[in-house]
Amino acid sequence: MKVARAESAADHGEVVASPEVISILEGICRLDKSLQDIDVDEPGLIASRKISHFSKRLERQASDLSFSTVGSERYFERIQERCEGLPLESLKKLRNLLSLYVHPVTRNDEMHASHHPTSRRTTEERHRAEAELRTVYVIFVNVEVEVDPDSNEKGAFDKLNDVLNLTTSVLDEHKGHLRQFIVDDKGMYPL
Amino acid sequence: MRSRNSKNIELYENNRLRRNSLKSKGKESSDVGGSSSFQRLRRRLSTQSQSSYSFDGEARRSTIRSSNGRDDRNVDINSFRDSRCVPNNPLSLSNQNFAGRKSSMDMRPSYNFDTTPNENGNYAPPPSMNGNQLTTHGRLESRDLSEKLNKIDQGKYFSEQTLLSGGRTTGKLSKFRERFNFGRRKRNGKAIGNTRNSVGGMTDEGYTEGYRKSNKKFVPYFGTIDDAMQASVSTRGGNMFDVSRHSSRSMKFAFGHNSKIKKKNVKNKKKKKWFSRLNYGYATGSSAKENEEAFLADSISWFGRHVPDCVLTSFFQPVNMISEKMRLSAAGAEEELMGGNGTSEMVATNLGAGGDRLSESLDIDVECNGLQRVSMLSTNSDYAPNIHSKFVDFKALPIPHSKKYFGALLFVDISGFTKLSTLLDVETLSKVINSYFQVIVNTITDCRGDILKFAGDAVFAEWTSSGLSDDFEKCMEDAVMNACCCAATIVETCSDYPVFKNIGIGDQGEQVATLNVHCGVGFGKLIGVHVGDDEKRREYLILGDPINQVSENTVYFCRYRH
Numbered sequence: 241m242k243v244a245r246a247e248s249a250a251d252h253g254e255v256v257a258s259p260e261v262i263s264i265l266e267g268i269c270r271l272d273k274s275l276q277d278i279d280v281d282e283p284g285l286i287a288s289r290k291i292s293h294f295s296k297r298l299e300r301q302a303s304d305l306s307f308s309t310v311g312s313e314r315y316f317e318r319i320q321e322r323c324e325g326l327p328l329e330s331l332k333k334l335r336n337l338l339s340l341y342v343h344p345v346t347r348n349d350e351m352h353a354s355h356h357p358t359s360r361r362t363t364e365e366r367h368r369a370e371a372e373l374r375t376v377y378v379i380f381v382n383v384e385v386e387v388d389p390d391s392n393e394k395g396a397f398d399k400l401n402d403v404l405n406l407t408t409s410v411l412d413e414h415k416g417h418l419r420q421f422i423v424d425d426k427g428m429y430p431l
Numbered sequence: 432m433r434s435r436n437s438k439n440i441e442l443y444e445n446n447r448l449r450r451n452s453l454k455s456k457g458k459e460s461s462d463v464g465g466s467s468s469f470q471r472l473r474r475r476l477s478t479q480s481q482s483s484y485s486f487d488g489e490a491r492r493s494t495i496r497s498s499n500g501r502d503d504r505n506v507d508i509n510s511f512r513d514s515r516c517v518p519n520n521p522l523s524l525s526n527q528n529f530a531g532r533k534s535s536m537d538m539r540p541s542y543n544f545d546t547t548p549n550e551n552g553n554y555a556p557p558p559s560m561n562g563n564q565l566t567t568h569g570r571l572e573s574r575d576l577s578e579k580l581n582k583i584d585q586g587k588y589f590s591e592q593t594l595l596s597g598g599r600t601t602g603k604l605s606k607f608r609e610r611f612n613f614g615r616r617k618r619n620g621k622a623i624g625n626t627r628n629s630v631g632g633m634t635d636e637g638y639t640e641g642y643r644k645s646n647k648k649f650v651p652y653f654g655t656i657d658d659a660m661q662a663s664v665s666t667r668g669g670n671m672f673d674v675s676r677h678s679s680r681s682m683k684f685a686f687g688h689n690s691k692i693k694k695k696n697v698k699n700k701k702k703k704k705w706f707s708r709l710n711y712g713y714a715t716g717s718s719a720k721e722n723e724e725a726f727l728a729d730s731i732s733w734f735g736r737h738v739p740d741c742v743l744t745s746f747f748q749p750v751n752m753i754s755e756k757m758r759l760s761a762a763g764a765e766e767e768l769m770g771g772n773g774t775s776e777m778v779a780t781n782l783g784a785g786g787d788r789l790s791e792s793l794d795i796d797v798e799c800n801g802l803q804r805v806s807m808l809s810t811n812s813d814y815a816p817n818i819h820s821k822f823v824d825f826k827a828l829p830i831p832h833s834k835k836y837f838g839a840l841l842f843v844d845i846s847g848f849t850k851l852s853t854l855l856d857v858e859t860l861s862k863v864i865n866s867y868f869q870v871i872v873n874t875i876t877d878c879r880g881d882i883l884k885f886a887g888d889a890v891f892a893e894w895t896s897s898g899l900s901d902d903f904e905k906c907m908e909d910a911v912m913n914a915c916c917c918a919a920t921i922v923e924t925c926s927d928y929p930v931f932k933n934i935g936i937g938d939q940g941e942q943v944a945t946l947n948v949h950c951g952v953g954f955g956k957l958i959g960v961h962v963g964d965d966e967k968r969r970e971y972l973i974l975g976d977p978i979n980q981v982s983e984n985t986v987y988f989c990r991y992r993h
Contacts, residue, residue, distance in 0.1 A: 255915070255918040255952060261915065290923055335727055335731050338746065340968060409967075
């Protein structure tokens with residue numbers, strides 16, 4: 241896992257950027273001499289604790305569609321705004337689809353909750369329920385999958401899909417939950 | 432023994448009679464100057480001979496003497512406000528809410544009490560009150576205060592502003608109605624019923640129930656906290672009426688100034704039945720569907736906290752498209768929209784900077800002469816919604832589903848947690864992790880990033896190349912710049928983060944560990960893949976060059992440096 245190697249390789253309090261990033265930065269802002277001198281194929285240190293080796297300017301992208309562009313304060317308020325006016329069936333479908341992406345415990349808690357106002361949980365109560373101390377047993381699986389280099393991307397994605405479905409079905413048999421499914425440069429990790 | 436409802440009605444009648452009495456005596460005119468609410472406050476004070484109150488305005492403190500001229504108490508509210516009205520406190524209103532209601536804040540009473548809960552987590556009654564009434568409206572008594580504070584702590588109460596301001600606020604009713612259809616009941620798409628006799632209410636944190644009388648039926652309204660405060664504006668000029676102290680949930684209602692309606696409210700048996708509903712915090716009958724819709728919206732919002740923004744946005748894309756199409760149609764662009772190859776580009780342009788999200792639901796060829804091209808009306812995508820249908824159909828994604836786009840990826844790795852977990856107990860460790868991650872998450876969100884995944888003590892976030900066509904290069908640059916600025920801010924604020932033994936306590940004790948962070952930034956073509964099924968579980972995975980870059984960067988850099 242290259243990400244894991246990065247942890248041991250980099251020093252604390254540093255930001256290292258890829259050559260692609262540095263080349264883009266070079267065109268849009270002023271870089272320190274240390275960054276200008278490095279090889280074009282090598283990554284470089286662009287910031288370190290209080291020191292920034294490039295002139296920072298935050299770009300604010302205004303968008304009506306993306307939720308993340310509204311800032312953290314209005315993020316969730318905006319989700320609810322988007323739900324206004326949607327028919328009941330659409331809301332149910334949307335909730336079911338979104339629930340597939342969250343942890344099964346969170347999903348079950350929410351899906352089985354009553355919609356009656358008197359039994360509605362506050363955000364605080366939801367957080368508290370999620371943060372409960374549980375005794376668990378963890379299995380960390382490293383999946384090795386051979387993908388035919390001649391096959392297209394679709395074949396690789398199908399394999400990924402099969403691995404996930406197989407894992408969840410086996411976990412269901414044994415009353416387990418899939419905590420996370422990580423795929424990176426080192427491999428696949430159902431946890 | 433009188434019932435709760437009869438008490439409420441009696442209290443309401445007493446308020447009305449007292450106001451009429453004051454009017455007849457010519458006391459309605461102001462003798463102290465200032466707002467009408469100030470006058471009402473003055474009248475209330477004058478009727479209470481046993482005590483006087485002091486009020487803490489925004490920038491000044493002034494003492495208002497009661498009619499007998501005594502000034503017994505001049506105490507500070509800041510202890511209460513500071514302890515509860517912090518921005519991150521989910522049980523409190525934001526500072527912005529207070530800022531918009533200066534008149535209400537000016538009317539707040541001042542008093543002291545112990546804000547520290549006892550060993551059972553409950554709040555003790557304020558010792559200085561001695562059973563006297565506390566609020567300007569005379570509704571909250573000290574014997575109730577500890578109970579109410581406990582409810583606040585449990586999230587049962589709306590906020591301290593409910594306690595202090597009496598819910599009287601200022602705002603624009605028309606805007607509120609326009610946005611939430613408050614005070615209007617629709618039948619077959621047409622508004623019916625009287626809109627003036629609306630009743631706004633506040634309940635527990637984050638939600639509001641407003642009731643309005645329309646064709647003798649009451650329909651609940653669910654909105655946000657701010658809207659709850661605005662809801663009470665709809666009855667400006669009427670009486671504020673608190674039924675919360677008789678009910679299991681906090682509610683504060685405002686009655687409209689239509690006197691005929693008021694009489695009906697008192698005499699009508701249905702109204703009494705409605706009161707009983709209020710006492711239990713819900714309405715029945717025709718409101719059940721609306722209750723469920725509000726609950727579903729709340730659930731969707733809650734799930735939205737657990738999934739990346741890109742996943743969430745992809746599901747809302749059909750809604751955006753339909754609304755955008757309606758807007759374009761209204762602007763007379765329908766003919767232009769349906770014609771030729773220019774269709775997709777025009778719609779994409781109108782969709783604005785979020786157009787890259789279309790790749791989720793529509794066909795996108797990522798690389799086409801270096802630009803993104805959207806085939807808006809393509810029928811190849813199973814996820815393309817039927818924009819001609821009346822309702823939005825959230826079709827399931829064809830799994831596995833992938834999309835390609837350009838973006839900047841930030842990898843934040845935190846070190847020191849392993850050691851920390853051996854030194855701290857679970858609760859303290861949880862607080863440390865939460866506070867530390869909160870700083871990182873807020874920084875990423877403030878920089879317009881999208882958090883993709885928490886992998887152990889690491890965080891992946893992306894900045895996509897928003898925008899299409901000619902703006903593509905500019906958007907690439909913006910994405911990279913935002914990611915780099917975010918990374919620089921994170922290492923600046925989160926490096927060498929000291930962790931003390933007694934976190935959150937006055938004396939923090941010795942420093943037990945130091946948390947550190949380092950980041951990698953990459954840019955390139957990303958592939959987002961939805962895998963899983965439609966019943967059990969799905970995952971959103973990110974693949975592509977930047978994943979390798981962010982990890983390899985540091986490795987290569989270390990070789991170069993050493």
